[in-house]
Amino acid sequence: xxxxAVAIKSIDLDxxxxxxxxxxxxxxxxxxxxxxxxxxxxNGLTEPCIAVVLRDTLYALSYLHGQGHLHRSAITxxxxxxxxxxxxxxxxxxxxxxxxxxxxxxGYSFKADIWSFGITxxxxxxxxxxxxxxxxxxxxxxxxxxxxxxxxxxxxSFKNRKxxxxxxxxxxxxxxxxxxxxxxxxxxxxxxxxxxxMQVKQRRISGWNFNQDG
Amino acid sequence: MKGLFKSKPRxxxxxxxxxxxxxxxxxxxxxxxxxKREEKMSELFKNIRELKSILYGNSExxxxxxxxxxxxxxxxxxxxxRLLIKCLPKLNLEAxxxxxxxxxxxxxxxxxxxxxxxxxLEKNMDLMDILIVGYENQDMALHYGAMLRECIRHQIxxxxxxxxxxxxxxxxxIQLPNFDIAAxxxxxxxxxxxxxxxxxxxxxxKNYEWFFAEYNTKLLESSNYITRRQAVKLLGDMxxxxxNSAVMTRYVSSRDNLRILMNLLRESSKSIQIEAFHVFKLFxxxxxxxxxxxxxxxxxxxxxxxxxxxFKIDKEDEQFEADKAQVMREIEAL
Numbered sequence: 001x002x003x004x005a006v007a008i009k010s011i012d013l014d015x016x017x018x019x020x021x022x023x024x025x026x027x028x029x030x031x032x033x034x035x036x037x038x039x040x041x042x043n044g045l046t047e048p049c050i051a052v053v054l055r056d057t058l059y060a061l062s063y064l065h066g067q068g069h070l071h072r073s074a075i076t077x078x079x080x081x082x083x084x085x086x087x088x089x090x091x092x093x094x095x096x097x098x099x100x101x102x103x104x105x106x107g108y109s110f111k112a113d114i115w116s117f118g119i120t121x122x123x124x125x126x127x128x129x130x131x132x133x134x135x136x137x138x139x140x141x142x143x144x145x146x147x148x149x150x151x152x153x154x155x156x157s158f159k160n161r162k163x164x165x166x167x168x169x170x171x172x173x174x175x176x177x178x179x180x181x182x183x184x185x186x187x188x189x190x191x192x193x194x195x196x197x198m199q200v201k202q203r204r205i206s207g208w209n210f211n212q213d214g
Numbered sequence: 215m216k217g218l219f220k221s222k223p224r225x226x227x228x229x230x231x232x233x234x235x236x237x238x239x240x241x242x243x244x245x246x247x248x249x250k251r252e253e254k255m256s257e258l259f260k261n262i263r264e265l266k267s268i269l270y271g272n273s274e275x276x277x278x279x280x281x282x283x284x285x286x287x288x289x290x291x292x293x294x295x296r297l298l299i300k301c302l303p304k305l306n307l308e309a310x311x312x313x314x315x316x317x318x319x320x321x322x323x324x325x326x327x328x329x330x331x332x333x334x335l336e337k338n339m340d341l342m343d344i345l346i347v348g349y350e351n352q353d354m355a356l357h358y359g360a361m362l363r364e365c366i367r368h369q370i371x372x373x374x375x376x377x378x379x380x381x382x383x384x385x386x387x388i389q390l391p392n393f394d395i396a397a398x399x400x401x402x403x404x405x406x407x408x409x410x411x412x413x414x415x416x417x418x419x420k421n422y423e424w425f426f427a428e429y430n431t432k433l434l435e436s437s438n439y440i441t442r443r444q445a446v447k448l449l450g451d452m453x454x455x456x457x458n459s460a461v462m463t464r465y466v467s468s469r470d471n472l473r474i475l476m477n478l479l480r481e482s483s484k485s486i487q488i489e490a491f492h493v494f495k496l497f498x499x500x501x502x503x504x505x506x507x508x509x510x511x512x513x514x515x516x517x518x519x520x521x522x523x524x525f526k527i528d529k530e531d532e533q534f535e536a537d538k539a540q541v542m543r544e545i546e547a548l
Contacts, residue, residue: 143276144275144276207480208473208476208510208514210510210513
């Protein structure tokens, strides 16, 4: 366990903190569902697989909301080794943000997470976020008309007893790890490390001359 | 028999009135360990939590605009805000946080399409003085700071604060050793100088001499890296805003200002260099350069061109490259 791989992400919080903030997280070898879908399932997942992902997301939202936490833009990620879904956060991701978060004049509530959940469901089915130039359904922009996570869990779609093993078998089987997928995509670039233009050193400018001629 | 007379559910106005009564009790009673006081405090905390729940909703329900309007109307009918601000130091941490959120939310609540918070604050501006001086109290600073930042969303309040003698204190607050408090003060300072554009333009024109003297010496030339970086970024935001074009013209006609920006351009921090460039380019682009500024450009021409030639940013930015090319052309032409 001590040798378990971890993902280390440095977050430059711009001016809000004098140091770089390092976040140590469990390493999700399979990477984000978004990258998995774009790599191996560009037309989206099948309905049974979607149901597994969405059900586990709802359990996480139900738990977090019970703890009083908001999750302003909720996205799931996965791990091939532990066969579990982890719940991550991409704050400020506009595709997944509920309208009342974007227009946050009066604050927002747990219902903002339900909006993000809906967008994620559409992405799992279509392979991408819904078309942005089409107006969203009027009723769903009203937070009070959205159900909460516990109500959604009662929907028949989630009565399916299939577990995450089903998901591993149908989505993750044969999938290269996130490092390999990254190297594949990086290999498409024609970047040459020996490019002379990269060798340009930053020459220090010595002091300015502020003396004024008489 | 008691069951026959079920108490009517409290209206939002009832919650406000009871909160106000409890605040009055807390305000008047001395700090003692008597059980009655603790009971009152506990009830006060519950009421403040209830106010927050009405305004923000909870996991079961969304806020109801009629209830919010009733709450807001009753809240500003009398001195509830004054009492809340005054009694904040006596509350526990959770209640302070709830109270801060309540005050923040109330600044945005409309009653019959009017922001009645603004009317109340216009008649009670001394409350802003309390909030500003809160930066000097380590326990209160972040709560009062958050309240203040919401209150200055009202133009009339921002104008009062900008023209207050306490405005000068912000130059010290944003360099306080407690980083959280300094960052909060910096956020308020930025809000004051960017939100209400015509008010800011008027303030900067009228107070040009002392304001930019303080800005240069205390902020741009501060020994603190964070302060310098924040200050040069905010300076760029202010001068590049069209509302402040008269102030900008004046700023880029000063030899001392140019010297400071040129020194920032030589910083080892790329972030500071980039922000400094956005201000420096205004000096170069000035079509009515004073003679003493021209002479500095001429004296440092080759060094400037070499610095700009080597100056590259990480991600490709067409606008930046175009600006840089323009600046280099202006300098070469001198």
